[in-house]
Amino acid sequence: MAFERFPDPTPESIGQFQMVDAAGDPLSPVRTGILRFTDDRAVLEVSPGFTPTIKWVEQPDGNGLVGSHVDEPAESVVLGSLAVNPNQVTLWGVNTTRRRSVGFSLPGQDAPGNQVMRTDWCLVGDHVADPGTTFGEVRVNVTNLHEWAGISTTSQTMPLDGKGPRSWTLDLPDSPTAALVDQPGQLRLVPQATMSPPEFGGFRVSTNTTAVITVDTAPTLPDALHRLATPIATLMTLLSGAESSVRRVEVKNDDVRVEVFGYQVATDAPESAGDLLLYRSVLGDEFLPRWLELAQRVTPVPQILAAAWSDEFTTIDTEALTLATVAEMLHRRLYPAATRFSDGQIAQATEALRESQVDDAVKDSLIEALQGWWAEESYPQRLKQLAEPVAAAVPSAVGKIGRWKEAVRAQRVAAAHGLGEDDAGAAPDILEVYALTQSLRWVLTFRLLLEAGVTPDQLATAAEQSERYRNAVRLWNERLPRIYAE
Numbered sequence: 068m069a070f071e072r073f074p075d076p077t078p079e080s081i082g083q084f085q086m087v088d089a090a091g092d093p094l095s096p097v098r099t100g101i102l103r104f105t106d107d108r109a110v111l112e113v114s115p116g117f118t119p120t121i122k123w124v125e126q127p128d129g130n131g132l133v134g135s136h137v138d139e140p141a142e143s144v145v146l147g148s149l150a151v152n153p154n155q156v157t158l159w160g161v162n163t164t165r166r167r168s169v170g171f172s173l174p175g176q177d178a179p180g181n182q183v184m185r186t187d188w189c190l191v192g193d194h195v196a197d198p199g200t201t202f203g204e205v206r207v208n209v210t211n212l213h214e215w216a217g218i219s220t221t222s223q224t225m226p227l228d229g230k231g232p233r234s235w236t237l238d239l240p241d242s243p244t245a246a247l248v249d250q251p252g253q254l255r256l257v258p259q260a261t262m263s264p265p266e267f268g269g270f271r272v273s274t275n276t277t278a279v280i281t282v283d284t285a286p287t288l289p290d291a292l293h294r295l296a297t298p299i300a301t302l303m304t305l306l307s308g309a310e311s312s313v314r315r316v317e318v319k320n321d322d323v324r325v326e327v328f329g330y331q332v333a334t335d336a337p338e339s340a341g342d343l344l345l346y347r348s349v350l351g352d353e354f355l356p357r358w359l360e361l362a363q364r365v366t367p368v369p370q371i372l373a374a375a376w377s378d379e380f381t382t383i384d385t386e387a388l389t390l391a392t393v394a395e396m397l398h399r400r401l402y403p404a405a406t407r408f409s410d411g412q413i414a415q416a417t418e419a420l421r422e423s424q425v426d427d428a429v430k431d432s433l434i435e436a437l438q439g440w441w442a443e444e445s446y447p448q449r450l451k452q453l454a455e456p457v458a459a460a461v462p463s464a465v466g467k468i469g470r471w472k473e474a475v476r477a478q479r480v481a482a483a484h485g486l487g488e489d490d491a492g493a494a495p496d497i498l499e500v501y502a503l504t505q506s507l508r509w510v511l512t513f514r515l516l517l518e519a520g521v522t523p524d525q526l527a528t529a530a531e532q533s534e535r536y537r538n539a540v541r542l543w544n545e546r547l548p549r550i551y552a553e
Contacts, residue, residue: 071151073191074104074328082149082156086117089144091196094118102147102156102189108329109158109189111145116166116182145184146194153192157325159288160187160198188288188329195323201285202318206257206277207296210311210336211303213276216347218243218258220274242279245352248360252282256347256355275338277315278355288318292331298362299355301373305512307341308535310377314338344529344536350521358519365400368393369515375508383497384482387504391479394511398449401518446479447472457513460523461530463540464509466551474503474550502546505539 071077080102086095100113145158161184168180220239242255260274280295296313303311312333317326328334347354362369371393380386444452450472458465465471478500513526530536544551 073102073149073151073153073156074109074189075334077151078104080149080151082147084111084113084117084145084147084158086143086145086161087196089197089199091146091194094143100147102149102158104189104328107333107335109156109186110164111147111158111161111184111186112181113184114181115179117143117145118182143184144196144198145186146196155192155194157190157193157195158184158186158188159190160330161185186329188327190325190327192325193323195325199287200320200323201287202291202320203281203283203285204319205280205282205286205291205295206315206317206319207280207299207313208275208277208315209296209300209303209313210338210340211307211343212256212278212299213274214339214346215303215306215343216243216256216258216276218256218276220258220260243347243352245356247280247282247356249363250282250284252280252284254356254359255279255281256352285320288327291318292316294363295359297331298359298369301362301369302355302358303343304373304376305369305515306343306345308344308376309341310336310373311340312336342533342535344533345516345521345525349525349529354520361515361519365397365515365518368397368400368511372508372511372515376512383501383504386508387478387500388482390504390507390511391475391482394453394475394507395446395449397511397514398444398453402444402452447476450475453514454510456517456523457510460517460526461513463551464506464513464530466506466543466547470550471506474547475507478503496546499546502543503550506543506547509536509539 073080082100082102083097084100084102085093085097088094095117098113098115098117100111103110103112141162143161145161147156147158148154149156163182164185165183166180218240239258239260242257244253244255246253255278257277257279258274259277260272278299282295286294292313296316300311300313313331314333314336315326316332317324319325371389374380375386375390380389451468454465454468454472458468478495481495513530516526517523540551
């Protein structure tokens, strides 16, 4: 029993559970139930149910009772005590998925049957009744983070001639630390190691790295996942070209410390996925805080780009249109005040139009456009401004920038307006669409990395050494020679 722990390795436990409000006051009787953890979500089954399905009301004439259906409560909180360690659990976002009743419900009696509920989050280790609770420390384990951090934790020594005794040392160094950029706080990369007991064949050592983020302005759990955990997973996806997930989350404040399971936490995700484009040894300790600030500033661009690298788009056309739209979104996030005309030019043109002999309907339409979208930079201008730093660092990603931006523009127009053909009236070659979309994916990825502080030389070296990127270059050189090979 001492080794049983929920939810790993024990994904199921009997216990006592009660529905409460944000202050911890009971909203239901205590019920016996079973808590199961499956597909990264906790499912609770209690018998009888927490809340009645029938509400009995005395008739006005006093000659009987009338039963009416009661709607299920939404987004409830349940506190539980399990029969395994850790004893205390908290369930947030509890919603009923199924009820079963046996026989008829009678006034003043619990209806026989059960109630099955699915939860958004399961907090293991304490009772936290208020979903608005804030946490000043967030610990995150993410796919590829250990590899990216590259913190050495073991060493071996042996005689020069290779003969004689050898020694093996486990040495956890000080955690690399850097200040956050957009708020008071810091980020530490904490190395960890576990060692199995010695056996006949030797022993096994497992190492890992956890990002520990402490902030003065403590976030709620959803904010911590959105602002701190998910951006790290997104970065690892962009660097590896494969889906990287938040594997473990632990949050802490002065009163409680709990491990979080459920929404946005994939406990079965791999520790490593894909070869990384860049590592901490190249980028430095300050890069990750810079990335967290950038990810928040340009959201949801990194998340959408990570979805592309994770192959979440079901068709080439879907990704092509999505990334073409994301390119404009990224430019607007990076340059929110960018316009083609100054305020003075707009005012001058507006006044000239008002005094002109142009038909009033046309005049009003032109003035409205000039004071709105017409004064903004065009889509090709936005593409060019995004791609220029990338072209300077990695020319092979863009090719001839004028032809590249026009090709992306034409592909976006054809897809967005359902034309099914390019400007010349020809149906696009799907392999050319794929090649251009792949180049746009790389350009946007490179642009984000440059914006986060990767130097042009660092990016150029990484691209040159990446087999994944070299394969992409061969693709678009073959399929798009007018842009890349002429």
